[in-house]
Ligand SMILES: *[C@@H]1O[C@H](CO)[C@@H](O)[C@H](O)[C@H]1NC(C)=O
Ligand SMILES: *[C@@H]1O[C@H](CO)[C@@H](O)[C@H](O)[C@H]1NC(C)=O
Ligand SMILES: *[C@@H]1O[C@H](CO)[C@@H](O)[C@H](O)[C@H]1NC(C)=O
Ligand SMILES: *[C@@H]1O[C@H](CO)[C@@H](O)[C@H](O)[C@H]1NC(C)=O
Ligand SMILES: *[C@@H]1O[C@H](CO)[C@@H](O)[C@H](O)[C@H]1NC(C)=O
Ligand SMILES: *[C@@H]1O[C@H](CO)[C@@H](O)[C@H](O)[C@H]1NC(C)=O
Ligand SMILES: *[C@@H]1O[C@H](CO)[C@@H](O)[C@H](O)[C@H]1NC(C)=O
Ligand SMILES: *[C@@H]1O[C@H](CO)[C@@H](O)[C@H](O)[C@H]1NC(C)=O
Ligand SMILES: *[C@@H]1O[C@H](CO)[C@@H](O)[C@H](O)[C@H]1NC(C)=O
Ligand SMILES: *[C@@H]1O[C@H](CO)[C@@H](O)[C@H](O)[C@H]1NC(C)=O
Ligand SMILES: *[C@@H]1O[C@H](CO)[C@@H](O)[C@H](O)[C@H]1NC(C)=O
């Protein structure tokens with residue numbers, strides 16, 4: 365017994381959601397698992413955790429790097445964010461940058477929960493992420509994010525804020541040691557490949573917003589700068605005012621879901637909960653959407669990607685390959701330009717958020733990216749048409765006792781047309797969001813087995829008509845497939861076997877066109893994971909997790925392919941390719957600027 369220490373996992377309930385007399389297995393998904401490793405691991409070097417994603421296509425120049433914050437997050441739960449001063453780089457050999465990359469680097473050792481965190485620059489969110497869960501031998505991971513679209517902020521002194529609520533005690537010993545650096549890449553000297561396509565940020569010929577307004581919580585406060593939404597009637601509002609010479613506006617929304625809604629897509633209906641007296645089980649069914657309002661009018665919605673955090677379902681699945689989006693949660697852009705005519709009056713307006721069917725708790729905030737007309741002090745505009753029909757929801761349920769089948773289908777469409785007259789001319793923008801959702805949920809094995817098959821289609825289309833009737837279009841079609849199978853098999857003696865399968869996908873096709881010019885990119889990022897754990901008296905006696913991932917990106921001249929698999933912390937195979945099958949004229953990132961002349965900081 366002493367020589368062969370079994371994998372020891374501790375079962376811990378984050379909060380008492382239900383009385384122990386009524387522990388329904390549906391709730392096991394919501395329990396937090398903390399995994400402890402044998403001390404014999406102590407001599408092993410730290411494990412590298414990672415999220416599979418394409419590399420950022422940085423210029424070939426040497427970056428000018430600044431360490432912005434170094435902090436050890438230990439007793440930060442429920443406290444004010446950690447602050448650091450940001451000053452623009454002044455000692456760099458060149459001030460002509462063409463890209464800026466944020467690097468989050470962290471280590472931790474021991475045992476700790478998966479912690480959600482946010483990074484803000486003067487209230488503008490730059491990164492929403494989840495920490496990796498440490499091991500006895502220590503772990504290390506990093507997140508790199510292209511933050512060039514925030515360049516107007518980066519040119520002035522700002523305050524960086526990081527909220528990562530952590531707690532240390534005898535059991536949960538993992539401190540997160542964090543460095544945040546910004547890397548400024550000078551434009552390439554010759555106007556060869558990069559700059560020719562991309563330009564540089566100092567020249568004024570750039571595509572990023574001139575101003576970014578934070579739609580986040582004001583200081584002082586005692587946790588993140590995100591708003592918290594606790595239920596379906598909870599609407600949060602932020603007042604803002606824009607300069608009267610704006611000609612384009614895009615709202616970038618950040619969202620994450622926790623506690624009773626961490627696995628919202630697996631929540632049963634309230635009817636099922638009531639019929640079975642499952643008072644402690646989070647319900648409201650499996651559909652959620654974030655609704656975004658401007659002065660009370662629905663301007664768009666976000667049907668969020670089903671991010672599974674590093675402790676979710678079975679924590680062994682996410683070591684060392686983490687779940688899609690968990691280290692860099694996606695943000696969602698909503699084109700606000702058609703509504704500019706309503707808010708160019710120099711007065712204060714309100715952006716609001718609510719979440720359909722929400723349970724405690726959703727963390728939401730946004731950044732309002734605004735492009736300004738430098739040739740004039742005033743632009744004018746008008747909303748011509750706006751259509752936002754109520755949600756179309758259908759639910760077919762068939763259950764007896766704890767077993768049954770539930771089919772939920774939902775769709776929504778939001779569209780708006782408006783013109784803005786600036787020195788660019790009188791430009792009409794049309795923005796369309798089309799959503800559809802389906803969720804098939806099966807309960808079996810007296811409610812211990814659950815299968816969820818969900819698909820979200822999220823299509824964004826923007827058309828702009830220039831004065832010469834030249835039409836530019838930008839289309840993004842996203843599909844978010846999710847399959848989740850969980851089963852809890854009683855073994856007698858207060859022991860049960862937990863079995864889980866997860867298939868997660870992020871599929872996106874983008875098209876940009878102007879006249880006969882066309883650019884396309886596609887991403888297929890698919891993960892299949894399966895694992896099991898034997899749990900006795902809230903202690904996991906043994907367990908294993910296997911994950912396969914195939915990531916395939918085509919962006920014209922730039923392609924990336926990775927096929928990687930892990931089992932029980934070990935990489936089984938890892939194949940990377942970055943050549944494209946066929947010759948393309950232009951790559952997505954570089955070509956977009958030519959087709960989309962009025963600021964590409966979108967989609
Ligand atoms: C940046 O580059 C542009 C040309 O690309 C040049 O005109 C300008 O002087 C440069 N600015 C600095 C600060 O080096
Ligand atoms: C952070 O930076 C300091 C100073 O360069 C270095 O000693 C430390 O190892 C870094 N920590 C991480 C987590 O990268
Ligand atoms: C920005 O911060 C630096 C360092 O604190 C300071 O020297 C400088 O005066 C500040 N600049 C402005 C415009 O406030
Ligand atoms: C919803 O949450 C808000 C904010 O906490 C609270 O004021 C309100 O009472 C809640 N509504 C319900 C129905 O629980
Ligand atoms: C639920 O509780 C009610 C009242 O306590 C009881 O009458 C009913 O039989 C219970 N139903 C089930 C399925 O346990
Ligand atoms: C959510 O916000 C939208 C836009 O402001 C509003 O129309 C809607 O009534 C709100 N929903 C709830 C439940 O408050
Ligand atoms: C801009 O164009 C729209 C659509 O063609 C037109 O209705 C509107 O009057 C124009 N606005 C101005 C100020 O010319
Ligand atoms: C989104 O686009 C895809 C691909 O063309 C299409 O199959 C799907 O029906 C569209 N979904 C919605 C909600 O419009
Ligand atoms: C994207 O979705 C729209 C409908 O919302 C559809 O018309 C279009 O064909 C789709 N494009 C691609 C590339 O799938
Ligand atoms: C249950 O556990 C006890 C003590 O650990 C052991 O003696 C007994 O054989 C176990 N029974 C079963 C069915 O596993
Ligand atoms: C990924 O690699 C595995 C092992 O080499 C192989 O069996 C599988 O076919 C590969 N998948 C793809 C899509 O290339």
Ligand SMILES: *[C@@H]1O[C@H](CO)[C@@H](O)[C@H](O)[C@H]1NC(C)=O
Pocket residue numbers: 907908932933
């Ligand atoms: C998992 O790996 C650890 C060490 O890397 C080893 O001690 C353990 O026995 C393995 N467990 C399984 C189920 O393979």
